[in-house]
Amino acid sequence: KQEVTQIPAALSVPEGENLVLNCSFTDSAIYNLQWFRQDPGKGLTSLLLIQSSQREQTSGRLNASLDKSSGRSTLYIAASQPGDSATYLCAVRDYGGSQGNLIFGKGTKLSVKP
Amino acid sequence: GAGVSQSPRYKVAKRGQDVALRCDPISGHVSLFWYQQALGQGPEFLTYFQNEAQLDKSGLPSDRFFAERPEGSVSTLKIQRTQQEDSAVYLCASSLSASGPSGANVLTFGAGSRLTVL
Numbered sequence: 001k002q003e004v005t006q007i008p009a010a011l012s013v014p015e016g017e018n019l020v021l022n023c024s025f026t027d028s029a030i031y032n033l034q035w036f037r038q039d040p041g042k043g044l045t046s047l048l049l050i051q052s053s054q055r056e057q058t059s060g061r062l063n064a065s066l067d068k069s070s071g072r073s074t075l076y077i078a079a080s081q082p083g084d085s086a087t088y089l090c091a092v093r094d095y096g097g098s099q100g101n102l103i104f105g106k107g108t109k110l111s112v113k114p
Numbered sequence: 115g116a117g118v119s120q121s122p123r124y125k126v127a128k129r130g131q132d133v134a135l136r137c138d139p140i141s142g143h144v145s146l147f148w149y150q151q152a153l154g155q156g157p158e159f160l161t162y163f164q165n166e167a168q169l170d171k172s173g174l175p176s177d178r179f180f181a182e183r184p185e186g187s188v189s190t191l192k193i194q195r196t197q198q199e200d201s202a203v204y205l206c207a208s209s210l211s212a213s214g215p216s217g218a219n220v221l222t223f224g225a226g227s228r229l230t231v232l
Contacts, residue, residue, distance in 0.1 A: 004156070041225065042225050042226075043118070043205060043207075043222075043223030043224050043225045044157070044205070044207075044221075044223040045223070046220050046221060046222075049220060089156055089157075091156070091157075097159075098162050098169060098170040100145060100147040100159065100162045100170075100207070100209070100221065101159045101162065101170060101172070101173070102157075102159060102221075103159070104156030104158070105156050106154065106155055106156050107156055
């Protein structure tokens with residue numbers, strides 16, 4: 001059974017710092033991996049999606065990498081801002097799962113201090 | 115609509131009561147998904163519809179949980195005889211695509227319905 005782990009569970013950094021969030025998964029047979037952002041009381045916003053054949057994806061200050069063989073992904077946030085404060089969730093879709101049957105980690109709660 | 119709308123936003127139920135949670139997906143979105151998110155946890159998949167067909171209900175935790183999407187748009191998640199362990203945020207998401215397994219499935223999530231069972 002696929003398990004997704006995110007480290008650290010919480011992170012507090014000063015504004016302007018570059019940071020890395022980690023995600024690991026136990027079964028490398030995945031279709032894709034996504035990073036989401038969740039703000040309190042709100043739904044999830046998809047940030048980046050990496051197909052299994054890709055190594056990384058970039059959007060603005062965000063860069064996500066995928067090493068499928070080792071079961072790891074990282075989300076790099078450059079020049080962090082207070083508006084980046086949120087919970088970041090990693091999710092994988094297995095080969096055996098239907099579309100939308102995503103397996104999520106518990107998330108990393110990020111706080112960026114002004 | 116502009117986004118995925120869920121109602122009610124908050125629901126308090128006494129143990130044993132039945133509840134119904136509604137999801138209005140983005141107009142024209144073919145696929146609809148329900149997730150359950152307990153406090154401090156990531157969302158867990160419940161069920162998936164493609165139009166009105168429920169293609170995957172493997173995540174429904176018990177036969178007290180039932181979901182429907184009779185006309186391929188609005189969906190209702192019903193929980194019968196609620197238990198305290200049902201307390202969670204129930205998230206609905208939709209996507210335009212009905213693509214096959216290799217397709218990207220970028221989901222748009224609603225804000226969720228927070229259920230508290232006393």
